[in-house]
Each structure stands twice: as C-alpha cells, then as structure tokens.
Amino acid sequence: MAAFHPLVASRVRLTTPLLPAAAPAAAAAGVSFHRRRFSAIVAAATAHAKTEFDFNSYMGERAVAVNSALDAAVPAGEPPAALHDAMRYALLAGGKRVRPALCLAACVVSGGREAWAMAPAAAVEMVHTMSLVHDDLPCMDDDDLRRGKATCHVVYGEPIAVLAGDALLALAFEHMASVDSYPPDVDPAKHAARVVRSIGELARCIGSEGLVAGQVVDLEMTGSTETVPLDRLEYIHLHKTAALLEASVVIGAIIGGGSEEQIERLRKYARSIGLLFQVVDDILDVTKSSEELGKTAGKDLASDKTTYPKLLGLEKSQEFAEKLLSDAKEQLADFDKEKAAPLLYLANYIAYRQN
Amino acid sequence: MAAFHPLVASRVRLTTPLLPAAAPAAAAAGVSFHRRRFSAIVAAATAHAKTEFDFNSYMGERAVAVNSALDAAVPAGEPPAALHDAMRYALLAGGKRVRPALCLAACVVSGGREAWAMAPAAAVEMVHTMSLVHDDLPCMDDDDLRRGKATCHVVYGEPIAVLAGDALLALAFEHMASVDSYPPDVDPAKHAARVVRSIGELARCIGSEGLVAGQVVDLEMTGSTETVPLDRLEYIHLHKTAALLEASVVIGAIIGGGSEEQIERLRKYARSIGLLFQVVDDILDVTKSSEELGKTAGKDLASDKTTYPKLLGLEKSQEFAEKLLSDAKEQLADFDKEKAAPLLYLANYIAYRQN
Secondary structure, X not given: OOXXXXXXXXXXXXXXXXXXXXXXXXXXXXXXXXXXXXXXXXXXXXXXXXXXXXXXXXXXXXXXXXXXXXXXXXXXXXXXXXXXXXXXXXXXOOOOOHHHXXXXXXXXXXXXXXXXXXXXXXXHHHHHHHHHHHHOOOOOOOOOEEOXXXXXXXXXXXXXXXXXXXXXXXXXXXXXXXXXHOOOOOOHHHHHHHHHHHHHHHHHOOOOOOHHHHHHHHHHHHHOOOOOOHHHHHHHHHHHHHHHHHHHHHHHHHHOOOOHHHHHHHHHHHHHHXXXXXXXXXXXXXXXXXXXXXXOOOHHHHOOOOOHHHHHOHHHHHHHHXXXXXXXXXXXXXXXXXXXXXXXXXXXXXXXXXX | OOOOOOOOHHHXXXXXXXXXXXXHHHHHOOOOHHHHHXXXXXXXXHHHHOOOOOHHHHHHHHHXXXXXXXXXXXXXXXXXXXXXXXXXXXXXOOOOOHHHHHHHHHHHHOOOOHHHHHHHHHHHHHHHHHHHHHHOOOOOOOOOXXXXXXXXXXXXXXXXXXXXXXXXXXXXXXXXHOHHHOOOOOOXXXXXXXXXXXXHXXXXXXXXXXXXXXXXXXXXXXXXXXXXXXXXHHHHHHHHHHHXXXXXXXXXXHHOOOOHHHHHHHHHHHHHHHHHHHHHHHHHHHHOOHHHHOOOOOHHHHOOOOOHHHHHOHHHHHHHHHHHHHHHHHOOOOOOHHHHHHHHHHHHHHHHOOO
C-alpha cells in the first residue's frame, strides 16, 4: 500500500483547533460531552447535507441492526461453548460500529440498498474484533482493558482468545460468502462477482498488506530504542487502522454497484478518514482519562510509543487532522448530497469523537 | 457438523491388517519403506484404475506446482520482512501437499481443468499451515518440532507466529478471490458463483464448525482427567483433520463444475478419508519413531491424549481404518476410472502412509 498524505507542514494551514476550548468545560460541567459533540456535528454539517440529518439516530439504528446480525451469526451456548462465548464476548462488547456504518453508507451512496451490505458490514466488524483480540494478547500489546471491559484472554484464557480470533476471521468470510446473508433482491448476475471482489478487498486489508503488517511494525518499533520516523508511524497507522476503514467503505461501494470512478473516490475518502482516525486516537490518548476512553489512557506515552502529538506537538497534530478531514469531504462533493450525508457526518464524527 | 461412521464393532469385519507384517522387515533391511509402500499401492490400485498410474510422479509434480504457487504468493524479503519470512518458513517447510492434491484431483474428476483449482489448492495448504502454526504455539500444544524442523514460534517468536498464522489465513481467501489466480479459460458466467461457494466451504471448515472447534475440544480433553469417550475423540478428529480434507475435495469439485450429486459423493469420500487420516496418524504415533515421523512421536501417549489405539487397541484401529478406506473407494465407483485414479491412490496413500 503506497503512503499518502505525507505531512508537509506548509500544506497544513487550517486554524480551527480540532478540540475547541469549550469542550473540556462542558465535560467538567457534567454535561454529556459525547452528546454535545454530536449536536455540534449536526449543526456543522447541515450546510453540506442541505436536509437535516439526525446522525445520532442514524448511528444508533445501524448499531442495533449490526449487533443483531452479529448476535445471530454466533450461536450462544452451542458447543464448543467456551469458543462461542469468547467470540460473542469480544464481538458484542459494544463499540460504535463505525466500520459497519461506513460500509452501509458507502453502499447506499453508490446506488445500492442498505440491506445488500448488512452481511459485509457485520464481516468488517468481525475482522476488527479479531484484530483487537489478537493485538491484546499477552505476547503482543498485553492489554487487559478494552471498551471498558476485561479483554478476551483475561476472561477466557490465552488459547481460547487466539482461537476465538481465528474463528472470527473465518466467520467474516463465511458470512460474506453465504447466500443466506443477502436479501433476495440482489442481482444474481452481478452479485457473485461483487462478493468475490469484496472478499478480495477484505482479505487484503488483514494480512501482510494490512492489519497484521501494521501490528508487526508496531511491535518492532515498541521494542526499539530509536525514535520512530514519521513515515514509519504513518505505515503503522495506514496498516493498523486505515486499511480496514478503507476496505469497509470500498466493500460497501462494490456491493452497492458503484462505478469504478465512484469506488476510487470513496477509497480516497476512506484513506483520509483512516489516517484521521489514528491521529485523533493519538490526540485522545494524551488528552483523555482511562475512564473516558474505556481503555488504558496514556499507554502509548507510558510504553514510549511514537504518536503524532509526541512527534508534532498537540497543535500541529490537530491541524493535520483538520487537513485530513477536509480532504475526505472533498471526495464526497460529486455524490448525491442526501445519500452522502452519513459519510460526511461519519468523517466529522471521526474527527470530533471523544473516545 | 454431524458425526459419521460411529464405530460399531460388528461393522468392522475386515481381516487384512493395515500394516502388513512384511513392512517393518523391509524397513529394517534398509529398503526405503516409503517407496516400497508406493509400489504396493500402485499394484493394488491398478485393478481399479485399469491404466497404469504413477502415483509417485503424480504427487511429485503436484507438490512442485503447489510449492511454486505458494512461493509466488508470499514475497520473499519484502517488508515487513519478519512476517513474510515467518509465513514462508511455515508454508515452504515441505509436507506432502495431500490437501492440494485432493483439491486438484477432485476438480479433474468433476470435469474441470486442473489449472482452475491451483489457487484453491494453494489456499487450502495456507489454511492447513496456519492451523499448524497456531496449534504449535506455547499456549496451545507447545510443540517445538514440526515436519522435522523447529516450529514457527521457536524461530520467529510467539507474536510473529500468531500474526503469520493470521496473515496466512487472510491470504488464503485473498488468493481464492483474486482474478489473477485463475487461468483465462474459466467460464466468467459461472466462475464467480463457484468461487463464492468455495470460499464459503473453506471458511466453514476453519472456525467454530471446523479446525478451531476441534482444537478447542482437544485442549479441553488434554487438561481433563476423565477418559475421553469415542464420540468426543471423533468430534476432535472430524473437526481438526477431516473438515479441511473435506473442504479441499469439495472445493475442487465445485471449481471443476461438478453436479450436486458428484459434489455430495466426493464429500462422502472426503469424510471417510478424513477420519482415516487421523486413525492412521494415531497408529503411526505408537508404531513409529520421531525421526521417521519428523515430529515428536509418542507425544499423544506421553501427554495422555486419547487416541484410537489407546481406546480400541492397535488391531481394531487398523480394522477401522480398512473399513474407512473401503467406504471412501465405494464413493468413487461411478466416476470416470482414469480421472478418479488419483483420488483412489490418495485414499490408499492416506491409509498406508508411513509418516
């Protein structure tokens, strides 16, 4: 995967800080910061979307549908019970289901019905969960807290956590390949080819060109005493975070029947928000508490991991995030405004999220 | 997956011992036992195949082709180098490539060209390798010898071994889904649907209905003090061994364009040789040395694992193996004799192999 968005300082000229000064005050005042931010996003994006768009409801409804698909995909209590329990524990631990939402939204903006992309949306979440379970293992990042809960291997032991990850990975592909995963109105003449292409996208973002590659280089850097240069940092993030976000969007576009041009435009959108996601993650790690994040805060600093704030300072990191956000939005300009609204709000959400 | 072949003693009435008394003598005399057995298989199967069939050459040529496909699928030296090295180390460690051979042979007997099934054949070997790498991990079976070489985690460390397994699993699906993996003469109108169905078969045999499920129950049994009942033992073997052999055959049949009846007949063939494979493995574990096996012999006994010889005795295990072999051959009766020869010889090979 080629690097993109080399951080040339002269290109970063936006003045709006990513985290407005008012935000911490609102949080301190006991107001639900998360809800406040959603309202701000709605207000900010209305100018683009023309119609009023209820992002909170949109995300909530998609999360319910995706959770229901995930719940149905892994049988509770059936043998081997320990395996299924561990898979369900990791899969149904909450989370905002950003990747599935991206997949569903990309399908619709590309001309498809949302229901066509429900199975792929569930599949990308399975892959995401699998990567979290394996990355958290004692021999990897050795994390014991994830989404505010004990990690999979803490609850079920290391062997089951390894195997639950493997099973989730396989299940993602099984789910995408199963005829039963799709509504009856998909065009059979085109559908199989779209599914094959989507499976190729999903598979490529996992292995030595995606999640796994990012984790390998991340592990190498963690153990190293040298300062991590920016291109290495971007390699890690493009592979660990951006690759699956890109696949989520592109798969939605393929299943939705988007043109090659549309698919490539959405791929660029996805790459920008992918890197944005990680830059914001790094910023949140230094500006938020563990309780707010639902995971161990400051861990990157404590373990001497390179992050954007450490390399660039907090302000430059926030400017970089703004640049990525505007690049992402640019790619949406030629799509139907109403259909593109969820992707626009999702980009804002990724930029302005608080955990 | 429903159990099959419940071992009813009254059904096992074959008198030919699986390992003829002459065999150890030949081995002791310094004659290559492996080669001798191949000759015996050729002689025994000629009556069925009508034409002379050179099983040694057949397997050798397929192994070369599959190794070349595997070699090309994982770039040597490209970053992240440690990951690619570990994947290649595990993938190219030798092995007889029985699963790919089954896939290729099933494609041909179902009316396809062998080249159509080369990518799926490589994919099933990737999945097999991945399951070996993860099963060997310190937190699992803690094995340090595999195919006569140090296991992946011994050479590359535990984190890389986990990640190499993940990457191999993803690569299997990427390889199956890639258009570039297939020759130009596949029928585009039918090919995508066949690939999707094949991917579904492959995915299902890995997770909670296949390899992973078998390993979970195997781990549970290893830690348990109770005697493992026969149905548990068969569950483990059907999932750990038979499932992927079944997928290998069925995928070949699907890609080859076999009829539903042909696919189901080959599925039955595969289930019989799948269980046969494990019964013979158990027999070899008690009758062979580590050197001959290329892995730690007697490990199942030492770690108090339940095996067929321990549950049934050596002779009854051999009789059971003969029964499974004859069941497998029965399923090949209605196929073209010449095209079915490789599958016939493969069944014999699995029954009579020496490591």
